[in-house]
Amino acid sequence: MSEIRSDKKAEQRYCQPDERGFFGVYGGRFIPETLVPAVQELKEAFEKYNQDPEFLKEFDKDLAHYVGRPSPLYHAERWSRELGGAQIYLKREDLNHTGAHKINHAVGQILLAKRMGKKRIIAETGAGQHGVATATVCARLGLECVVYMGAKDVQRQSANVYRMKLLGATVVPVENGSKTLKDAVNAALRDWVSHVDDTFYLLGTVVGPDPYPKMVRTFQSIIGREARRQILDQAGQLPDALVACVGGGSNAMGLFYPFLEDKSVKLYGVEAGGEGIESGKHAARFSDGRKGVYQGNRTHIMCDDAGQIIESHSVSAGLDYPGVGPEHAWLREVGRAEYPFATDEEALQAFHDLTSYEGIIPALESSHALAYASKLAPTMSPDQSIIVNLSGRGDKDMHTVASIDGITL
């Protein structure tokens, strides 16, 4: 593991965010005063323990023996051949314990919470993967866990709700607003303001106030560090492109970060195009959004001319969010990464394609990345390669896909 950690190329030259948590004009700490001391305490703890060999050792150990890392990098040969272009490699985060990349930062944050002496953990969740990951690490350490989840998501992700309950978490359905991820974040923030002394907010992606975007990126960057080493090992050269889906953007940042200084590697973050941009029913913040301040940071958001947040739409609960991690806004602004979108229909097609060609059932979130990769690969040559972050497995989406296909389970 220390061999992986010593590969700190990116960290050495790329130095975002600044001390106040800004990536250019994006990021920052836009929160009510009551939360400032809590966020400050968290930032100090993170900066301290992220340098602490004992902490890092424990984190690496948990990633290896509890999460099951390193996750494989799998060459999807049959699907690549079918698409007729670049070789597609899948970073198999779906094989992690609990079935998605979310466990990486949940393990990191819970170790931090433990050292900070926090007894009560709260989290928000969209698809339920982050909620399950949080409930999992809380069960392991015997900590109280409250997960806020939009009522609409509670319905479309009932299996994950049951998993969280089995793990001992209290799942609070949020009936406000659009009843999705954004409202779950609001509810979690309100809880935190009200229980700020004893509560740790285990946030599920690279959004929120500083230090969350940096901290979650740091814990997730194990994905890219492994992938970089694995592709050099398997293909003998760096990939030509990385593709990952972007809701808040944690799996994408985790994959991208260790490659940021590898300028030949193109980065694609794929947003949810929902029913198409012109329909207005999507979550493509970069295609149809603007700069604004939302839920703790300045970033690209979906809002109207009066600054009211517009509800997002996506077939995948995990991408159904009107904001995006501020570092993505920055990477796009400086031209380091591109942010195309895939529609619900394209994602579903990719979901079925990967299932039938490779025997791997991907999460609907990850299917958006696969959908874009399936367009990108044929424009490239067979000696080029793409790494797609297969951020989660599709078991949780069985009901959604079945009902779209007209099947009742």
Added chain:
Amino acid sequence: MTEVNNTSRIDACFERLRKEGRKGLIPYVTAGDPGPEATVPLLHSMVEAGADIIELGIPFSDPVADGPVIELAHQRAVSQGVTLADVLLMVEEFRKKDNVTPIALMGYLNPIEIMGYETFAWRAAEAGVDGLLAVDIPPEDADDMLVPLRKHGLDAVFLLSPNTADERISGICEAASGYVYYVSLKGVTGAGNLDINEVQRRVEHIKGYTRLPVCVGFGIRDGASASAISKVADAVIVGTALVKELAAHEDLEGAKAAITARLTEMRTAMDQ
């Protein structure tokens, strides 16, 4: 800096209160709740009932620092399409009859960021707004907002919390003008019960850092709590207890009567 130093309405108000030996009463309502036409008449009745300063909420779709009562008020206003531009028109309308009572807008940053800080400050000053309390921006990162506010003579009100550290208290007080808003408890609006002794201790502590009036809000709901807080602070701020009445009454006149009755009760208790 040499500004055109007309005393602001907020400063004049606290000066007057000090001379009269009284404490200020600051009601909060969300603009456009329960409907866009309701706001201006409601503001006038609140002044008649003894309000010294008014905090007027800018409707926002995601008011994370507010509890369920005020959150619903935001929803009622947003669902009727009430925007920041509308709020400024309401203040302009209010000013036709009342050029004395200060109005501070209270809200979340995004509508202001989208309008643009310079545009907002200019239009707000033109409309007769006196100050802005943006709840989700810490003063250390607020230069983009503070410079235009100052340029147009608007006060920037900031929040202080029970858990704000001393070095932050001093920085926040330095950035603030008009008054500072001490949040009496760790929570969202409308929460919990007050510990008067603790509030007194904290207000006295804050007063060691600033000559600005220290106003206290969160958890004040009736004559008794208003009276108790007014003994230790320069003004009491009441929001949820009033907004609740707007939701509870079908007719606006009924809500207005309940709100003025509540304010009169507080005013009487505070002035005794």
